[in-house]
Amino acid sequence: MHRRDIFVAADNVFSPLGTTTAENFANLKQGITAVRPHHDPNISPQPFFASLFGKDEPLIEKPGDYTRFEQLLIASVKDALLQCDVKPEDPKTILIVSSTKGNISLLETEEFSPTLQERISLNTSARLVAKHFGFINKPVVISNACVSGVMAIVTGMRLLRTGHYEHAVIAGADVISAFILSGFQSFQALSPGVCKPFDKTRDGLNLGEGAGTMILSASACYKDHPRVKGGGISNDANHISGPSRTGKELSYAINQSLKDAELDAGDLDFISAHGTATPYNDEMEANAISLSGLGSVPLNSLKAHYGHTLGAAGMIESIISVRSMEESTILPTIGFNEKGVTKPVSICTSLRQTKVRNVLKTASGFGGCNAAVVFGK
Amino acid sequence: MCQGIIRRNNELVFEGEHTDPASFFLSVYRDLGFSYPKFHKMDNLCKLGWLASEVLLKDDFDLGRYEPEEIGLVLANHNSSLDDDTRYWETAKEAASPSLFVYTLPNIVIGEICIRNNFKGEHVFYIQQDFDADFIANQVNYLIDNNILQACICGWMDVLGAEYKASLFLVEKQEGGQSVPFSAENMNAIFKAI
Numbered sequence: 001m002h003r004r005d006i007f008v009a010a011d012n013v014f015s016p017l018g019t020t021t022a023e024n025f026a027n028l029k030q031g032i033t034a035v036r037p038h039h040d041p042n043i044s045p046q047p048f049f050a051s052l053f054g055k056d057e058p059l060i061e062k063p064g065d066y067t068r069f070e071q072l073l074i075a076s077v078k079d080a081l082l083q084c085d086v087k088p089e090d091p092k093t094i095l096i097v098s099s100t101k102g103n104i105s106l107l108e109t110e111e112f113s114p115t116l117q118e119r120i121s122l123n124t125s126a127r128l129v130a131k132h133f134g135f136i137n138k139p140v141v142i143s144n145a146c147v148s149g150v151m152a153i154v155t156g157m158r159l160l161r162t163g164h165y166e167h168a169v170i171a172g173a174d175v176i177s178a179f180i181l182s183g184f185q186s187f188q189a190l191s192p193g194v195c196k197p198f199d200k201t202r203d204g205l206n207l208g209e210g211a212g213t214m215i216l217s218a219s220a221c222y223k224d225h226p227r228v229k230g231g232g233i234s235n236d237a238n239h240i241s242g243p244s245r246t247g248k249e250l251s252y253a254i255n256q257s258l259k260d261a262e263l264d265a266g267d268l269d270f271i272s273a274h275g276t277a278t279p280y281n282d283e284m285e286a287n288a289i290s291l292s293g294l295g296s297v298p299l300n301s302l303k304a305h306y307g308h309t310l311g312a313a314g315m316i317e318s319i320i321s322v323r324s325m326e327e328s329t330i331l332p333t334i335g336f337n338e339k340g341v342t343k344p345v346s347i348c349t350s351l352r353q354t355k356v357r358n359v360l361k362t363a364s365g366f367g368g369c370n371a372a373v374v375f376g377k
Numbered sequence: 378m379c380q381g382i383i384r385r386n387n388e389l390v391f392e393g394e395h396t397d398p399a400s401f402f403l404s405v406y407r408d409l410g411f412s413y414p415k416f417h418k419m420d421n422l423c424k425l426g427w428l429a430s431e432v433l434l435k436d437d438f439d440l441g442r443y444e445p446e447e448i449g450l451v452l453a454n455h456n457s458s459l460d461d462d463t464r465y466w467e468t469a470k471e472a473a474s475p476s477l478f479v480y481t482l483p484n485i486v487i488g489e490i491c492i493r494n495n496f497k498g499e500h501v502f503y504i505q506q507d508f509d510a511d512f513i514a515n516q517v518n519y520l521i522d523n524n525i526l527q528a529c530i531c532g533w534m535d536v537l538g539a540e541y542k543a544s545l546f547l548v549e550k551q552e553g554g555q556s557v558p559f560s561a562e563n564m565n566a567i568f569k570a571i
Contacts (some may be wrong), residue, residue, distance in 0.1 A: 033536045367487055369487070
């Protein structure tokens, strides 16, 4: 049976490193990080390192009653829509939103009530964003920890493959507030400086805020664009807050994504890893990548540029991977100095100009979830 | 599983007092004779989902027929993990509790069910305004039709304050003795009957 090809029609990264994908990519190429020391008693009694927007920085022209989370989604979706002919009001267009905590910061300032309950709900935010742009179809919302963004892309790809829709506008965002920060602090998961993915002295992650939007289309208008070729998802069935000891399950998700893409390990030219810079995550990922026979494929992590943007991470890092492919440019892993994982992995340490045919994006998160997606030309 | 009552294949499994969710979940756990120490550490959403999945899978589900990667979950709710979020934030004002923070994600219940049963297949947690049986059925059908999964637990589980409701369905590619065709209509009829 012939399967439809799914193309990346347009995208946007809206982060402290820039408001367009091009601006983000230019800053990444220059090795710029948005992770900085902050001391804001409203968010945390202790100083911390994170990638944050300026507190008073307006994200959209007319913020109205939109929360910062919704403003991020709107800003990102707006820019992506401007670059293609996909129409929100088309009955064949679906909006997919991914986030871990959405409007949870409202708990910090408002009294809990049924009204607040609905204002916090991701359903409300998705509906407001859909209404803002005039989407007709009921939006799909995914909240599955740190793999939400990759899952949203895989879900969108499938909804187009089956012909349920022609276009999918997929947007992920998260905002960092005291709720999230205090939780990661309680886990002692935060690095006291800029994080160091896969490094011998890595000591935890940084948090980051941002949004990413990827517009997928099955329309032949975009046939010269990069494609999303396959996806895979698995569960560790091991621990709710610690990754698998072996990496076998992430490896399974990677293999599933390659099978779905009808590709072999040798067809991959680049891996955009999750690389949170926690001791356990990076070790598990290196195990998985090695198990899948990808130890010699160039790999990077963008976490020292953006921090961990949670429900946006899979979106932002996928979009940057696609841009890497288009520009034949593999970005280095800033923060990395000396290999600190036991299995062989090929970590990029300098900017490389090379042909990239296919790229793998991986993610893992709390609840034992793993996800992988493959993009290609 | 709703308002003090648990039904399985239309048969009453448990009827208790309509107390607060935590007390109700504990009475179910005791009455049905479960022994799983991790249960007591869970938040209400995980307790609800764990109990519902245990009832769903008891007796006639032969786990040995499948590889761990062939079984997965497609779940949804309205309130995400808000029940635990509010509890976590109450403690975080004084001293943040990592054991509450870990449950501030809706998909943790998927992790708990996977750990219990060694399910390693594909899974996802959707947030929906109301139970969208058509969408869930489409997602599950994709997974089954494309041989990504051979068996899938799908449905709804939501808890906030005093209210809770879980409605789970076991979908298998291979037809079993008591099985009925999997459809959005069948799911909706069962969901609305409880």
